[in-house]
C-alpha cells in the first residue's frame with residue numbers, strides 16, 4: 001500500500017536554457033546547494049522556504065521548470081518581501097489587546113476584512129486544486145497591493161499618532177491581527193519555517209500555545225463579506241486614483257481636496273465624511289490629504305476633484321500632516337495626545 005493518499009506529478013527541472021540536467025554537461029543544480037549553500041559552503045544559503053517557494057511558483061505550470069541562480073534569487077526576494085510585511089504587522093501589534101469592539105471599525109477596516117475573506121477562499125480553492133503557482137500569485141499580489149500599499153500605508157496615522165488605546169487605533173490593530181493570522185496560515189504549506197516563526201512571535205492567534213500545524217483550521221467570519229462596504233470604499237479609492245493623476249507629486253499630504261459629486265455617489269461618499277469639510281474623516285484618511293471638502297454639484301460627471309496647496313494650515317512635526325493652525329506647533333489632536341501621555 002502506498003504511503004500517501006495522492007501524488008502530484010510536475011514537469012522536469014531543466015537548466016536556464018531549458019536543457020535537461022546532466023552530470024556530463026555539468027548543468028545540474030542540486031537542491032542541497034540551494035538550501036545549504038553547497039558542500040563547501042561557498043554558495044549563498046537560501047534555506048528551505050526559498051526552495052519550496054520556487055517549486056510552488058513553477059512546478060504546477062504544466063511545463064518543464066527552469067532553475068538558475070537568477071530564478072532562485074528572484075524566489076528569495078519574493079519570500080523576503082512577504083517576510084518584511086509580516087514583520088511590520090507583528091511590530092504594529094506589539095501592544096495590541098484583543099478585546100476590541102467590532103462596532104468601532106472604519107469602513108476601510110471592514111473593506112480590508114472583506115478582501116481578507118475573499119483572499120482566504122481564493123487561496124483555499126487554489127490549494128484544493130493543486131494550483132500552487134496560483135497560490136503564489138495570489139499571495140504576492142494580496143500582500144504587496146492590498147495589505148502593504150493600500151491598507152498599511154493608509155492607516156499609519158491612526159497607528160502611530162492616535163492615542164495608544166483609542167478606538168480608531170485598536171480598530172486597525174484588530175484588522176491587522178486578522179491579516180497576520182490569515183496570511184500566515186495561507187503561506188504555511190509553502191513557507192513553513194516563516195509561518196512557524198510568525199506564530200512563535202505572535203500571541204494573538206486564535207489558537208495559541210501549540211504548533212501552527214497542529215492548531216486546526218481557522219476560517220474568516222462570514223459577516224466579513226460585505227459587498228456594500230466594498231462598493232463605498234472602492235468609490236473612495238477611485239477618487240484617490242483620480243486625485244493622484246491630477247497631482248504631480250506622490251506626497252499629497254500638503255494638499256486640500258475639493259470633491260464635487262452628485263446623486264448616489266455623493267450619498268455614498270457622505271458615509272465616509274458626513275460633514276462638508278474635514279481633516280479627520282475616513283475619506284480624508286483614504287485620500288491622504290490635509291483636508292477634504294465634499295460638495296454636492298449639479299454636474300453629470302460621477303465626480304470631479306480639485307486640488308490646492310494648504311495655506312491656512314501648517315505642518316505638524318509630530319504627525320507630519322498639514323493640520324496645525326500655527327507654525328512650529330503640533331496640531332490640536334497631537335497636542336491632546338501629548339498632554340495625556342503619562343511620564344514613565
Ligand SMILES: [Zn+2]
Nearest residue numbers: 316319331334
Ligand atoms: Zn499632528
